[in-house]
Amino acid sequence: MIRTDSLQITTDILSLIAGIDEFKGAWRALGTLAPDRLSALRRVATIESIGSSTRIEGSKLSDREVEHLLSNLQIKSFETRDEQEVAGYAQVMELVFMSWQDISLTENHIRQLHRDLLTYSDKDDWHRGNYKTTSNSVAAFDEHGKQLGVVFETATPFDTPRLMAELVAWFSEERETGRLHPLLLIGIWVVVFLEIHPFQDGNGRLSRVLTTLLLLQAGYAYVPYSSLESVIEQNKEAYYLALRQTQGSIRSDAPNWQPWLVFFLRALSQQARRLERKVEREKLVLAKLPDLALQIVEFTREHGRITMAEAIRLTGGNRNTLKQHFRTLVEQGHLVQQGGGRGTWYELR
Template sequence: MRSFADLDRLIAQVPGPVVTALGTVDVGRGSEALYRDQLPGLLRQLADRARVASITASSAIEGVVVPDNARADRILAGKVTQLRTRSEQELAGYRDAQDYLFQGSWRPLNSGLLLHLHKMLFAHTAAPGGRFKTEDNLVVDRSSSGEVTVGFRPVRASDTPFYVSELIDRYLREMSAQRHHPVLLVGLFALDLLVIHPFEDGNGRVTRALTNALLMDAGYTVSRYVSLEQLIAETADTYYQALLDSTHGWHEDRADPWPWLSYFVNVLATAYRTFAQRAASDRSDGSKQDRVREYVLNHAPAVFRMADVRTALPGVSDPTIRVVLDRLRREGIIHPEGLGRSAAWRRSSR
C-alpha cells in the first residue's frame, strides 16, 4: 500500500538505466506475437522447460530442494502419489499454485486469490495454509556465523487483511488509470506484498508466482518461456539486497523504490534478451545437428547430460541430439557414463 500512496511523486522521474531496460522489455513484448506465429514448436519446448525451472528455482530460493532430480521431475509431472519429505510436499504445492495461475483462470485479483494460492502451496503438508498470519513476524538475516539481524519489520498481523486489500485496490486503480508503466506497477505490487509479509511462511513463493501472472495479465508473457525465478535464483544476493534497500523507511512513506524496481526491470529485460537469443538460434541457417556437434565439442562441460544440451539448444529435438551423440560416440569423441536417467557423456582426451 505504501508504494501506491503518492505514486506520482514516487516514480514520476524514472532513472535513465531503468528507461533503457523498459525499452528492451517493450521491444521484446512486441516480438512475442511474431514468435508465436513462426515458432510454435520452439515455444512449446521453452514453456515446458521454463515451467520446471520456475518451480524448482523459486522453491530452492527458500531452501526447498529435492536432491534426486529424476524424482523431482516425476513430482512436477504429477507422477508421484506418495510424497516422502516436506520438501517434496512443498515442491508439489508450488507446482499446483503455478499451474493454476498459468492456466489463466485465476482472475479477479483479490485477497481470496492470495489465500487460495497459499492454501495450494501447503496443501500437501500438515502445515495450515490459506490464512493470513496470526502473529507479528520479522524478516531476519542469518550470517554464516549464526548471527541474526532484523532485515525489516512487516506490518502487524492484526493489520494484514486491511493492508492486503488496500494494496490490491490501489494497484488495480493505477493499472486502470494507465498513467504509469505497467511493469513498474507490477514491481511495486511485489515489493509491497513482500513488505506486508501476509503469511507465516511462503511469502516469497506466493509473490513470485503471482508476479508472473500479473505480468502476463499486462501483456508481458516472457515468463512462460524463460524462468524469471531461475534468473532471480542466479542473482539471489542482489535480489535480497535490492529488496532490503527499498524497504528502509517504508512504514514512514519515505522508502526509495528504485533499487528494487531497477533490479526487477533488469531481470525482465534479461529474460526478453534470452528469449530473443533462443528464438534466433532456432531460426539460424546452420544444421541443427551441426549446432549440437558444435556445442558438444566446444561449449559443453567435459562431462555433460542430455539436459545440458536441451538447455543450450532449446529448438533442437531429443531425437536429433541422440543422433549426434551416437555419431560422436562411434567416432570415439565421447563415451557414455552410467545408464538411465543418471547417464552422462564424457569427452575423450585427445
C-alpha cells in the same frame, strides 16, 4: 497508503522498460516455433522456476529432482517438506498458466492461491489460505538451506488485513488509471506485498507466482517460456539487498522505490534475453546447422563477434573445416565477414 510521488523515473529505468517492451512486441514473431518446441521450452522453464523459487526459500531439491517429481505428480503423496512445496508450486503455476485471464487480483483469490500453494504441505495445514496470526520476518538462506539471518521485519498480524486491503485497492485503481507503466506497477505491488508478508509462510513463493500472473495479464505473453525465478536465484544476494533497501522506506513519506525497481527490471530484462537466445538457437537447429556451425553462431551471439582463433579454441575443430563453416554461414546470411587476412572477424547479420 502507498506513495509513489517520490518515484524517480531515471534513464536506467526507462531504458530497461523500453528493452523489455521491445522484446514483448517481438515475441509474436519470435514465438512462431512449432507447438512441440514451445511446449518443450515451457516445460524446461517451469522446472527451473519451481526449483529456483523453492530453493530461494531453503529447499535443497535440484532441477533434476524437481523434474523427476513432476513426472510423478499423480501420486499425490510426498514424503519430505521440500517435495510437498515443489508439488504445490507446480500445481499453482499450472493453474496460473491455464487460467490467468480468470484470476482477478482480489484478496480472496490471493488467499486461494496461497491455500493451493501449500496444499500438500502437512506442516502448513493450520494456516494455509489465511493471513498470519503471529509475527514473522524475512530470512535469507544459503545454498545449503542454512538460514543466514533476518533480512526484514514485516507487518504485524493486526495490521495485515488492513494493509492487504489497501494494497489490492491501490493496484486496481492504478491499473485503471494507467498513471504508472505496468512493469512499475507490478514491481511496486510485489515489493509492498513482501513488506507486508501477509501469510505465516509461503510469501516469497506466492509473490513470484503473483508476479507471473500480473505479467501475463499485462500482456507479457512470453513469461511461461523463460524462468524469472531462475534469474532471481542466480542474483539472490542482490535480490535480498534490493528488498531491504526499498522495504525499509515504504512506510515513510518518501519511499525509495529505486533499488527494488532497478533490480526487478534488470531481472525481467535478463529473463527476456535468455528466452531470445533459446528461440534463436531453436531456429538454428531447425535450419539444420551442423554442430560446429551452431557453436560458432551461438558464441557470436553471446560475445558480439568471433575470430578464427576463437572458433578453434571453442570447438577444437580443424582450421580448414572451420573455414568452410564460416564460408557457408556467410553465404546463408547468418554471419557477416569483417576485415581481412589475420584481422578477419565475423558478426551476426
